[in-house]
Amino acid sequence: VSVAAESVLHQTVARVRPAHARVPLAVQEAFDAKAKPPGSLGRLEELAGRVAAIRGTATPDLPTPAVVVCAADHGVAVEDVSAYPQEVTAAMVATFASGGAAVSVLARQAGARLVVADLGVKVPVAHPAVLDRRIGPGTGNAAKGPAMSVSQAERALSVGIELAAGLVDDGVDLIAIGDMGIANTTSASALAAGLLGVAPAAVCGRGTGLDDVGLVRKIEVVVRMLAANPVPAAEPVRLLAGVGGFEIGALAGLILGAAAHHVPVVLDGFITGAAALLAARIAPAGVDAMIAAHRSSEPGHRLVLNALGLEPLFDLDLRLGEASGAALALPLIASSVALLREMATLAEVTGG
Amino acid sequence: VSVAAESVLHQTVARVRPAHARVPLAVQEAFDAKAKPPGSLGRLEELAGRVAAIRGTATPDLPTPAVVVCAADHGVAVEDVSAYPQEVTAAMVATFASGGAAVSVLARQAGARLVVADLGVKVPVAHPAVLDRRIGPGTGNAAKGPAMSVSQAERALSVGIELAAGLVDDGVDLIAIGDMGIANTTSASALAAGLLGVAPAAVCGRGTGLDDVGLVRKIEVVVRMLAANPVPAAEPVRLLAGVGGFEIGALAGLILGAAAHHVPVVLDGFITGAAALLAARIAPAGVDAMIAAHRSSEPGHRLVLNALGLEPLFDLDLRLGEASGAALALPLIASSVALLREMATLAEVTGG
Numbered sequence: 001v002s003v004a005a006e007s008v009l010h011q012t013v014a015r016v017r018p019a020h021a022r023v024p025l026a027v028q029e030a031f032d033a034k035a036k037p038p039g040s041l042g043r044l045e046e047l048a049g050r051v052a053a054i055r056g057t058a059t060p061d062l063p064t065p066a067v068v069v070c071a072a073d074h075g076v077a078v079e080d081v082s083a084y085p086q087e088v089t090a091a092m093v094a095t096f097a098s099g100g101a102a103v104s105v106l107a108r109q110a111g112a113r114l115v116v117a118d119l120g121v122k123v124p125v126a127h128p129a130v131l132d133r134r135i136g137p138g139t140g141n142a143a144k145g146p147a148m149s150v151s152q153a154e155r156a157l158s159v160g161i162e163l164a165a166g167l168v169d170d171g172v173d174l175i176a177i178g179d180m181g182i183a184n185t186t187s188a189s190a191l192a193a194g195l196l197g198v199a200p201a202a203v204c205g206r207g208t209g210l211d212d213v214g215l216v217r218k219i220e221v222v223v224r225m226l227a228a229n230p231v232p233a234a235e236p237v238r239l240l241a242g243v244g245g246f247e248i249g250a251l252a253g254l255i256l257g258a259a260a261h262h263v264p265v266v267l268d269g270f271i272t273g274a275a276a277l278l279a280a281r282i283a284p285a286g287v288d289a290m291i292a293a294h295r296s297s298e299p300g301h302r303l304v305l306n307a308l309g310l311e312p313l314f315d316l317d318l319r320l321g322e323a324s325g326a327a328l329a330l331p332l333i334a335s336s337v338a339l340l341r342e343m344a345t346l347a348e349v350t351g352g
Numbered sequence: 353v354s355v356a357a358e359s360v361l362h363q364t365v366a367r368v369r370p371a372h373a374r375v376p377l378a379v380q381e382a383f384d385a386k387a388k389p390p391g392s393l394g395r396l397e398e399l400a401g402r403v404a405a406i407r408g409t410a411t412p413d414l415p416t417p418a419v420v421v422c423a424a425d426h427g428v429a430v431e432d433v434s435a436y437p438q439e440v441t442a443a444m445v446a447t448f449a450s451g452g453a454a455v456s457v458l459a460r461q462a463g464a465r466l467v468v469a470d471l472g473v474k475v476p477v478a479h480p481a482v483l484d485r486r487i488g489p490g491t492g493n494a495a496k497g498p499a500m501s502v503s504q505a506e507r508a509l510s511v512g513i514e515l516a517a518g519l520v521d522d523g524v525d526l527i528a529i530g531d532m533g534i535a536n537t538t539s540a541s542a543l544a545a546g547l548l549g550v551a552p553a554a555v556c557g558r559g560t561g562l563d564d565v566g567l568v569r570k571i572e573v574v575v576r577m578l579a580a581n582p583v584p585a586a587e588p589v590r591l592l593a594g595v596g597g598f599e600i601g602a603l604a605g606l607i608l609g610a611a612a613h614h615v616p617v618v619l620d621g622f623i624t625g626a627a628a629l630l631a632a633r634i635a636p637a638g639v640d641a642m643i644a645a646h647r648s649s650e651p652g653h654r655l656v657l658n659a660l661g662l663e664p665l666f667d668l669d670l671r672l673g674e675a676s677g678a679a680l681a682l683p684l685i686a687s688s689v690a691l692l693r694e695m696a697t698l699a700e701v702t703g704g
Contacts, residue, residue, distance in 0.1 A: 035447055036454055037435065037560035041676070042669030083389065091701050095387050100696025102388055108694075109687045208389035314666040316684075317394030324393070331683035332668075335461045342460075344452025349443050 005151065005158035009237075009253075009282075012161050015260035019056075019288035024049035026058035030340060035349040041339060043313065047291070048336035054264045054289050055173070060337055063174035063264075065112040065330045066167050067323050068254060069096055069103060070160070070179060072120040072246035073138030075147060076225065077183035081218045083209040086138075089182045090121045092322070096180070097129035102320055103178060106327035112176065117163060119156060119246035121181075133159045139244040142190065143224040147244030153237050156246045157282075160253020161260075168261040175258050176293070176330055178323020179271040181247050185298060186218055188274035190225040190243035192300045195233050195277050196307055200226065203300030205270070208319070236281040251275035256282065259289035266333065268326040269296035269318065273304040280308060293329035294318055357503065357510035361589075361605075361634075364513050367612035371408075371640035376401035378410035382692060387701040393691060395665065399643070400688035406616045406641050407525070412689055415526035415616075417464040417682045418519050419675050420606060421448055421455060422512070422531060424472040424598035425490030427499060428577065429535035433570045435561040438490075441534045442473045444674070448532070449481035454672055455530060458679035464528065469515060471508060471598035473533075485511045491596040494542065495576040499596030505589050508598045509634075512605020513612075520613040527610050528645070528682055530675020531623035533599050537650060538570055540626035542577040542595035544652045547585050547629050548659055552578065555652030557622070560671070588633040603627035608634065611641035618685065620678040621648035621670065625656035632660055645681035646670055 027049040032038050039045065052060050071093045077086045095101040096116045099108075107114040117131040118124060122138040135156050139147035148156075167175060181187075185207040193200045200222035206215055229242025240249050252275040258265040259279075267276050267290055279286045292310035295301060297319045305312060313332055318325045379401040384390050391397065404412050423445045429438045447453040448468045451460075459466040469483040470476060474490040487508050491499035500508075519527060533539075537559040545552045552574035558567055581594025592601050604627040610617040611631075619628050619642055631638045644662035647653055649671045657664060665684055670677045 034454075035444065035452065036672055040560065040670065040672040041454060042671065044668060044670070044680075092387065095696055095701045098696075100387065100694070100700065102386075102393060102691055102695055105690050105694045106687055109683065109690050208392065313668070316396060316665070318392065318396070319394065320388055320392040328396075328684065328687060331461065332680065335458055335680060338457050338461050339454055342452070342457045343454055344447055344450075348452065349447045 005154040008158040008161055009154055012256050012260045013283045016256060016283040016285050018285045019053035023053040023056065023058050027052045027340060030058060033345045034343045035346045044336040044339060047333060048340040050291060051264050051333060051337055054262055056262055059341060061173065062337055063334050064171050065110060065174040065176060066115055066172040067103060067107040067112045067176045067327050068115045068163060069323050070117050070119050070247035070250040072181045073122040074181055074183040074187050074245045075139045075141035076143055076186050076221065078141055079143050079221045081186040081221050082183045082207060084182050086122060086182045089180060090123055090125050092180050093118060093121055093125045093130060094127050097127040101322060102324045103322040103327055106324055110327050110330035112327065112330055117250065119159065119250045135246045139246060142243045143221050143228060145228055146242050148241050150238055150241045153241035153249050156249025157253035160250035161257035164254045164257025164261060168263055173263050174333060175254065175263055176266040176323050176326035177251050177254055177272050178268040178326055179247050179251060179321050181245055184245055184271050186221060187244040187248060188271045189300055190222045191239060191248065192274045192277060192304055193222060194226055194239045194243065195236060195281055196303055197233055198303065203303060205298035205300065236278050240278060248275045252279040255279040256286055259286040264291055265289050266291045266293050266326040266329050268293060268323050269321050270298035270301040271321055273301050276308060277304050291333065294325035357506040360510040360513055361506055364608050364612045365635045368608060368635040368637050370637045371405035375405040375408065375410050379404045379692060382410060385697045386695045387698045396688040396691060399685060400692040402643060403616050403685060403689055406614055408614055411693060413525065414689055415686050416523050417462060417526040417528060418467055418524040419455060419459040419464045419528045419679050420467045420515060421675050422469050422471050422599035422602040424533045425474040426533055426535040426539050426597045427491045427493035428495055428538050428573065430493055431495050431573045433538040433573050434535045434559060436534050438474060438534045441532055442475055442477050444532050445470060445473055445477045445482055446479050449479040453674060454676045455674040455679055458676055462679050462682035464679065464682055469602065471511065471602045487598045491598060494595045495573050495580060497580055498594050500593050502590055502593045505593035505601050508601025509605035512602035513609035516606050516609025516613060520615055525615050526685060527606065527615060528618040528675050528678035529603050529606055529624050530620040530678055531599050531603060531673050533597055536597055536623050538573060539596040539600060540623045541652055542574045543591060543600065544626045544629060544656050545574060546578055546591045546595065547588060547633055548655055549585055550655065555655060557650035557652065588630050592630060600627045604631040607631040608638055611638040616643055617641050618643045618645050618678040618681050620645060620675050621673050622650035622653040623673055625653050628660060629656050643685065646677035
């Protein structure tokens, strides 16, 4: 299995190419000819150009979107780094699937299919709408040693790649991604600090609601995670294995898979941002497929987006994860493409 | 007609009441009980609370939206204050109606009905989908005297009030508004400067694309407009008559009419912002019905939103007008209400 996963990863990385540089210019020319002052649609023009560049055509179709949430548990939760008990992961995964979670509502509103994948919740979630993509029953405690083996990390990545490929086969051409996993801002903080080479205190935030004492403890735990897993930033897959988690690996795989299929992928908050940074370290051209939906209140998110060179579309003080912000961006993205496709030109309007 | 218009205005103003203060608290309690960390949906929680407060119920329906664009020509265009010739107003109004303008596309994307009203384009727009609500063939040049009579100003306001009432009768419960009118950022700048008591240079911007020389000329024209129409800020309807325009009066009327019917109204850029400030000076409680979609690049827009105490939902560098930003906000507003209505509670999720 490990050899197969490694092979899937290598083949995918080889297919991740920079977006077509000429396409955004053609899109800009098309917008400049529309019945409006030049540039007056602001960032929507740039957004449509970005989608077009990834798709490799100046006239992309109106998107067929999907929202994918990857969930897993984190052994580091035993270090008391979350405001919530670990059982919440499984309860929320079941709620995503049964339609009552924020992302369930937002995916419906956006007209997007919702895919929920269990990458390793401690106790398997028994719900027919949850995809079983389990790597294990939660990761190990990364403060005391590796969260997972390198071959598990490769499997997590390849599961994400295969999820993306399956969606593309089904006609999906826009993928919004999100996460669920109690303590996963701690894993994401360790991953981001390791990849960026910054101090844990610079990336750690309050997650879903830590108090001051909890935040200090979380920073100290991230310091221990990096000390227990001394991996150079140049070895991103080994760093993922060291600090976790399964769902973060799968999200990075989803990004790589989407990029390999020329499909834009919409990032959510800090967890998906850390996964995006991991994906970019594995295949730098993958950045061209990324769209940043929003900026979360986690301090590490700003650092990650800066490192990726991405400017989020909005900032609504969201700090929920589960793809909520990414799902909210889908109508904006669809509108930008609709404007490109459907607006009349100035020549048509003036009869000139 | 004038007496009737004045009477409609007075009756409407009497019906504009502050939103129900207890409703946002009930909405906050409902969100706090949902399956998510408290406050983690950020500004979406506040947005749903605002809609609920205006509607007067903690469980508002999913909105049935309309987008209304009011258009008119401005006599002050002869002062060379726009990058575009006056004929563009009529051409764009026809384009709104025939489906090829940005707002046509964005209203379709948002699932909203688009209403286009001619308040006084220089030459009437002959298109069956354009409502004839003409006050006159464009306003007079406000740099040399009043743009319109006080009774015309009252008629413009009452036309907007009646447009709102008609939409409410048809089941619309969310109204996004926008403007079209070459030179109307000049009229809006004069109106905003007069109502705010600030210097024209503080509010004037480049509109749809003035260069430096054009911007200086525009500021000088606004100085002359206010000198030619010395109206105290305490007489907002007379100030509207002085500086124009017809569509700005109708937009203020739409806001007052929506507020009187407890319907939220979504503001677009600087022109609708100036209309909103006018409406708030006529009926201060009208502010409770307003939702600011975005912040445009016109410097006056920030001053107006600050004066109204409104924080926009996003900033995408739009500077098109025609309700484009307001229409983009409709899916966000619908999503905030859907979250309030459809999310499961923590108790339901944990079986507690």
